[in-house]
Amino acid sequence: MMKLNDLLKLPVFDGTAIVAGGKSLNREVHTVNMMDAPDIIPYLKKNELLITTAFHFKDDVPALLHLIREMSRQECAALGIKSKRFLGSIPESAAASAEELGLPLLELPVEPSLGDIVNKSLSHILDVRTTELHNAMQTHRQFTQQILSGQGIPKLLDQLSSLLRLPVLLLGPYLQPVAGRFTRAATAGRLEALLAGGSRFPTQPSLFSAFSLTDGDRETLTLFPVHTHRQPHYLCIEGLLPSAERSSILTVEQATNVIAFELMKENALKQNRRRIQNEFFANFIGGAFSSADEIASRGREFGLTGDQRYVCAVGRLDGADKTTSFMQYKAEQDRIVEHLEAELEPFPRPVHLFTQDRAYVLLMPLAEEWKTVEASFLALLEHLQNKVSAHYASELSFGLSSYAQPLVHIPVSYKEANEALYFGGMAGKTRFIELYQPKEVPEVLRMIPYDHLRKFYADTMQGFTDETIKDHPTLLQTLSVYLETHCQLAETAKRLYIHRNTVIYRLEKCEEIIGRSLKDPEETLRLRMAFRIKALLPEGGTAEA
Helix, strand or coil: CCEHHHHCCCHHHCCCEEEECHHHCCCECCEEEECCCCCCHHHCCCCEEEEECCHHHCCCHHHHHHHHHHHHHCCCCEEEECHHHHCCCCCHHHHHHHHHHCCCEEECCCCCCHHHHHHHHHHHHHHHHHHHHHHHHHHHHHHHHHHHCCCHHHHHHHHHHHHHCCCEEEECCCCCEEECCCCCCCHHHHHHHHHHCCCCCCCCCCCCEEEEECCCCCEEEEEEEECCCCCCEEEEEECCCCCCCHHHHHHHHHHHHHHHHHHHHHHHHHHHHHHHHHHHHHHHHCCCCCCHHHHHHHHHCCCCCCCCEEEEEEEEECCCCCCCCHHHHHHHHHHHHHHHHHHHCCCCCCCEEEEECCEEEEEEEECCCHHHHHHHHHHHHHHHHHHHHHHHCCCEEEEECCCECCHHHHHHHHHHHHHHHHHHHHCCCCCCEEECCCCCHHHHHCCCCHHHHHHHHHHHCHHHCCCCCCCHHHHHHHHHHHHHCCCCHHHHHHHHCCCHHHHHHHHHHHHHHHCCCCCCHHHHHHHHHHHHHHHHCCCCCCCCC
């Protein structure tokens, strides 16, 4: 970037006098042109230094004043006149007009010629730009090498921060920190408040934003857009980067280019992983996996543990426009998923995010009792609702399941969460969080910690610990049918296609094994509960505890 006051230091401008506009010598000069025709005004350019002998104005001062006004209006850099050739001196009215408009007016010496001034000035401007471009290429190569060597975006930001001597971090489309941290912890919230309030920042490749946050501690930030095929990210510099520091701006622009390619690569990898994990989830809840072992094996690939307890939340946008094209809907869903992922990262517990049709599914493992984490998880859901409302002008509602234990029961939990979401919507609610209300015995049992269920079954059926003994399966089947038929011997015999006496014999054998009487109502209730619990236990996990 060439400033007028720097250009005037060239030997070719020796003897030049500043007649007017001396306070505006810091203007940029992009090109130098020589006036050789009276109709130059239509061809004027911004940041152009125009030099002339003023031959066409020697008898027409009003035309000269008109030229000065037009140059000021079009933001030209300056006007240089060889007054000694034809004017004798620069008219006072021209100097006064230029001073009033803040347009630098130069009185050029008789020598050298206008052609020499143009050639030497342009040559110097080109040399400066060539040096800037060379430095920019070197910087681009350096940043690219860092990325290719696997050092990643954080290392690049550190390098850029060292070059600029200012803190630098990368912000996402919603001004959330992606790499790096603000010097002041409150800055992120202040920026988001600006965005939620309707503020927008330039996204054209040639523009950047510099502004000060005046609420609270005054701090200045400079934002450079980082363009990908999706919404732009922002390279944030904590401090003012003046537009006059052309070399620094070129350095930042090279960094944004390299970061953009790295973000596109990372996004492609993330999109592929999301597609795979969403296919897994669709197959999982669709019953495509045949056993608990297969579910556990598949789940491990996505960080899901087979013996872990989970809570499931299903979210949907209230009143989503179903007339939106599929491409528009998927594009918005991808943006929301990216945003939700970024918001889930700071949460102290891992939360797995899947999409199923138009739903956003959250799975959170439970390492402790639900009551100890309920408040924080509900606060997380409310936080996500606030983000979606602020940035997408849509309201997000959630249905929340009861416990799921172990992983094999996630399809049931998904169904429960969907049911809670459905009834919340049917009740006319918007932007709600609806908890599932258990109704059936198995649903109530799933709310009891898994280890407690397994111990209850083991204590009740301790005599049947080894179900591989020859007659144990037959005895257990007879006992189960007897209990389900409300202890009716005839009905039990009828359902099993055996004689009534055979039923009596088998039940007596069961009493011997469990050591308790089947005529005790408390005992039959306990046994019925044990059989219900057995249906909820994973394969191979019946009575080992």
